[in-house]
Amino acid sequence: MKKVIFDDFANIYDEDMAKQKHLDGDINLYLQYAKHIKSPILDIGCGTGRVAVPLIRAGYQVDGIDISKKMILKFKNKLTKNELSKNFIYIDNALNWKNVKKYNMIIMPDDVLLHFLSPEQQLKILERCYLFLKEKGILIIDVFRQHYENLFRYESTTFTNSSGRIRKIYSDYETQINKIEYTYLDGKVRNNFVRWISESELRLMIKISGLKIIDIFGNYDKSEMKYSSPKMIFICQRD
Numbered sequence: 001m002k003k004v005i006f007d008d009f010a011n012i013y014d015e016d017m018a019k020q021k022h023l024d025g026d027i028n029l030y031l032q033y034a035k036h037i038k039s040p041i042l043d044i045g046c047g048t049g050r051v052a053v054p055l056i057r058a059g060y061q062v063d064g065i066d067i068s069k070k071m072i073l074k075f076k077n078k079l080t081k082n083e084l085s086k087n088f089i090y091i092d093n094a095l096n097w098k099n100v101k102k103y104n105m106i107i108m109p110d111d112v113l114l115h116f117l118s119p120e121q122q123l124k125i126l127e128r129c130y131l132f133l134k135e136k137g138i139l140i141i142d143v144f145r146q147h148y149e150n151l152f153r154y155e156s157t158t159f160t161n162s163s164g165r166i167r168k169i170y171s172d173y174e175t176q177i178n179k180i181e182y183t184y185l186d187g188k189v190r191n192n193f194v195r196w197i198s199e200s201e202l203r204l205m206i207k208i209s210g211l212k213i214i215d216i217f218g219n220y221d222k223s224e225m226k227y228s229s230p231k232m233i234f235i236c237q238r239d
Contacts, residue, residue, distance in 0.1 A: 005190075005191065005192060005193070006047070006066070006067060006068035006070075006071055007068050007069065007070040007071070008190050009068075009071070009190060009192075010048065010068065010070035010071045010073070010074055011070075012184060012186070013047060013048050013050075013071065013074070014048055014050065014074070016184070017050055022230060023110060024220070025219070025220030025221060026051070026109060026110065026142065026220050027051055027054050027055075028220065029140075029220045029222075029233070030051060030055060030107055030109070030140065031054070031055065031058060033105060033138065033140060033235070034055055034058070034060050034105060037104045037105040037137070037138055038060075038104055039060045039061035039062070039104065040060075040061045040062070040063060040101070040103050040104060041055060041060055041061065041062045041063070041103060041104065041105045041106070041107065042062075042063050042064075042065070042103040042105070042106045042107070042132060043055075043062055043063070043064045043065070043106075043107050043109070044065055044094050044106060044107070044108045044112055044125070044129070045065075045066055045094075045108060045109070045112030045115065046064030046065060046066045046071075046072075046075060046089070047066055047068070047071045047074075047075065048071050048074040048075050048078070049064065049074070049075035049078050049079070050109075051107065051109045052064050052075070052087075053075075053078055053079070053082070053084070056079070056084045056087055057082070057084065061087060062087055063087060063088045063089070063090070063101070063103075064087070064088075064089045064090070065089075065090040065091075065092055065094050065097060066089075066090075066091065067091070067092065067093050067094075068091075069091050072089055072090075072091050075089055076089055094125060094128060095116070095121060095124055095125060095128065097128075099132060101132070102132065102133065102134040102137070103132055103133055103134060103137055104133075104134055104137045104138075105137060105138050105139075105140070106129050106132060106133060106137070106138075106139045106140070107139075107140045107142075108125075108129075108139070108140070108141050108142065109140075109142050110142055111142070111143050111144055111194055112142075113125065113126075113141055113143055113197070114143055114144075114194035114195055114196060114197065115193070115194060115195075116195070117177060117193060117194075117195045118175075118195065119195075119201070119205070122195065122197065122205060123205045123208060123209065126139075126205055126206060126208075126209035126211065127208075127209045127210070129209070129211070130209050130210045130211055130238055133238040134238070135238060135239070136237060136238065136239070137237070137238050138214070138235060138236065138237050138238075139211060139234075139235075139236040139237075139238075140233065140234070140235055140236075141202070141206075141232075141233070141234040141236065142231060142232075142233050143196075143197060143202070143231070143232050144196070144230065144231060144232070145199070145218070145225075145227075145229050145230060145231055145232045146196040146197075146198065147227070147228075166182070166183040166184075167180060167181070167182055167183075168180075168181045168183075169181075175195065176195050176196050176197070177193055177194070177195045177196075178193065178194050178195075178196060179191060179192075179193055180192045180193070180194065199225075199232060202232065202234065206234065206236055210238070211236040211237065211238060212236060212237050212238075212239055213234055213235070213236055214235050214236065214237045215234075215235035216232070216233065216234055216235070217231070217233040217235075218230070218231055218232070218233070219231050219233070220233070
């Protein structure tokens with residue numbers, strides 16, 4: 001993970017994410033689980049607090065960690081503005097974070113797991129989540145479901161969404177890393193990288209980490225996960 005990548009998105013992130021229809025319902029899902037699990041909650045890859053702030057407003061104690069200083073600054077400004085500053089926000093790489101606190105719930109929203117760009121890193125962060133969780137605590141993983149037939153058309157296809165954002169994807173089939181080139185209305189090109197993961201690979205990593213899968217959904221409405229589903233949402237628990 002490179003700081004410069006995420007810092008480059010800080011000024012446009014909130015406005016852009018508010019227009020992304022594929023995220024409709026994700027905050028409600030986290031609120032539903034928080035209602036039963038209670039505080040404290042850890043948001044890994046918290047960014048500007050898109051998910052954490054609604055949880056905090058609902059009365060939960062939420063800590064956040066992100067590698068981007070500029071994203072964290074946006075998050076802290078929101079907390080100060082809304083007098084919600086009794087939460088701990090860390091600028092660090094979660095792979096190396098020296099944390100001793102235990103959490104009832106950890107969330108990795110909207111492809112955060114995929115920003116760890118090797119299978120070794122992805123497994124390590126799951127193992128770290130296991131260590132950060134209290135007994136019976138839960139981890140919610142939200143990643144997009146890769147449809148393999150799409151891989152072969154990405155490099156010749158440009159996607160434009162309703163916000164005017166243009167997206168072009170370059171796939172490395174061997175490493176499973178997608179380079180995503182975004183062009184926004186300001187004309188600036190911003191690059192991002194994700195390592196997509198298959199269902200079977202993710203299941204194996206979760207098992208190796210020591211976590212137990214207790215539920216799987218294909219979208220935020222808790223629909224059954226199928227090959228055609230847009231999402232893989234894994235609800236995991238530490239025994």
